[in-house]
Amino acid sequence: MISKKCKYALKALIYISKNNGDETVLTSSIARDENIPRKFLESILRNLRNNKILHSKRGKKGGFALLRDPKEIYIVEIMRIMDGPVAMLPCVSLNYYKSCEECDEKNCKIKGMFENVRDKTLEILGSTSLHDLNQQYNQKEAPLV
Amino acid sequence: MISKKCKYALKALIYISKNNGDETVLTSSIARDENIPRKFLESILRNLRNNKILHSKRGKKGGFALLRDPKEIYIVEIMRIMDGPVAMLPCVSLNYYKSCEECDEKNCKIKGMFENVRDKTLEILGSTSLHDLNQQYNQKEAPLV
DNA sequence: TTAATATCCTACTAAATAAGTAGGATTTAT
DNA sequence: ATAAATCCTACTTATTTAGTAGGATATTAA
Numbered sequence: 001m002i003s004k005k006c007k008y009a010l011k012a013l014i015y016i017s018k019n020n021g022d023e024t025v026l027t028s029s030i031a032r033d034e035n036i037p038r039k040f041l042e043s044i045l046r047n048l049r050n051n052k053i054l055h056s057k058r059g060k061k062g063g064f065a066l067l068r069d070p071k072e073i074y075i076v077e078i079m080r081i082m083d084g085p086v087a088m089l090p091c092v093s094l095n096y097y098k099s100c101e102e103c104d105e106k107n108c109k110i111k112g113m114f115e116n117v118r119d120k121t122l123e124i125l126g127s128t129s130l131h132d133l134n135q136q137y138n139q140k141e142a143p144l145v
Numbered sequence: 146m147i148s149k150k151c152k153y154a155l156k157a158l159i160y161i162s163k164n165n166g167d168e169t170v171l172t173s174s175i176a177r178d179e180n181i182p183r184k185f186l187e188s189i190l191r192n193l194r195n196n197k198i199l200h201s202k203r204g205k206k207g208g209f210a211l212l213r214d215p216k217e218i219y220i221v222e223i224m225r226i227m228d229g230p231v232a233m234l235p236c237v238s239l240n241y242y243k244s245c246e247e248c249d250e251k252n253c254k255i256k257g258m259f260e261n262v263r264d265k266t267l268e269i270l271g272s273t274s275l276h277d278l279n280q281q282y283n284q285k286e287a288p289l290v
Numbered sequence: 291t292t293a294a295t296a297t298c299c300t301a302c303t304a305a306a307t308a309a310g311t312a313g314g315a316t317t318t319a320t
Numbered sequence: 321a322t323a324a325a326t327c328c329t330a331c332t333t334a335t336t337t338a339g340t341a342g343g344a345t346a347t348t349a350a
Binding site: 026027028042043045046049056057058059060061062063064 | 294295296297298299
C-alpha cells in the first residue's frame with residue numbers, strides 16, 4: 001500500500017498539471033477540490049518543492065507550479081520522494097538498497113522473485129507520467145521505458 | 146515493502162517444503178537456520194496453521210508440516226495472510242477492497258495505473274509456488290496463471 | 291503603508307502498525 | 321513421570337502514519 005501522503009501528492013500534482021500554463025495553483029484550491037486536509041497538504045507540497053518537483057511563490061497571488069513538463073515527471077519519482085523504496089524487499093531496492101542482515105543474500109530463495117516484481121512494477125511506474133494520468137489512462141502493452 | 150513477519154513466513158515455509166515428506170519440522174530448527182527470533186516465529190507458524198497452510202503436532206516429536214503440496218501453495222496466499230492487501234490502493238485490492246472515501250472512484254485518475262501494477266504483480270506472486278522457490282527461480286515470460 | 295493573502299517553519303499529538311518478549315499452560319512420546 | 325514440543329495471552333517498545341496548532345515571513349494591491 002502507498003501512504004495517504006503519497007496518494008495526496010499524486011492527486012495534487014495531477015491537479016496542478018491540469019491547471020498548468022496559466023498561473024500558480026493554491027494549496028487551498030487543491031485541498032477543497034481533492035478533499036485533502038489543508039495543513040497536511042501544505043507540508044506535502046513543500047516537500048515536493050524541496051525535491052525540485054514544484055516551485056512556489058509566497059504571499060498574495062502565490063501558489064505552486066510544476067518545475068518541469070508534466071510529460072517528464074514520472075510517477076515513480078513522486079512515490080520515491082513520498083514513501084521511499086518501491087521494492088518489496090530492502091535488498092532488492094534500486095534506490096534504497098539495504099542488506100537484510102539476517103539472511104545470506106547470495107542464497108536467498110525469495111530475492112529473484114521480488115526482483116521480478118520490482119521490474120514489472122517499475123516498467124509501469126517508470127513510464128507513466130503526470131501527463132499520461134491526465135489523459136484517459138491506457139495500459140501500455142510494451143512500455144517505452 | 147513486505148513486513149519482516151511476512152518475510153519470515155516465506156523463509157520458514159520454504160524451509161519446511163524442503164524438509165517435507167519425512168516428518169514435521171521444529172520451530173527451533175527453522176529459527177536457528179534462518180536467523181528468526183524463536184518466539185516470534187512461533188506466532189507466525191501458528192497463524193499459518195490457523196489459516197490452513199500448516200498443520201502442527203504438539204509435544205515431543207512435534208512440529209509443523211505443510212497441509213498441501215508445495216506446488217500448490219502460491220506466494221500471494223502467504224502474503225495476504227501475513228500482510229493483507231497486495232495492491233497499492235485500497236480501492237484496487239481484489240481481496241481487501243475498501244473505498245478511498247475522500248475521492249470519487251469513478252473519476253479517479255490514478256486507479257487505472259494501480260490496477261495495472263496490481264495485475265502484473267499478481268501474475269508473478271500468483272503463479273510462483275513454494276516449490277518454485279526451492280528450485281532455481283527463473284522469471285517466467287508468460288506466467289501460467 | 292497597511293491589510294489581506296499566501297507560503298514557510300517548528301513542534302506537537304494521537305492512533306496504528308511492526309517487531310518482538312515474557313511467562314507459563316497444555317499436549318505427547320518415551 | 322519427564323522431557324520436549326506447541327499453544328496462548330498479555331505486554332512492551334519503537335516506528336510510522338496522519339495529521340493539528342500556532343504563528344513567522346513574504347508578496348500584492350488598495
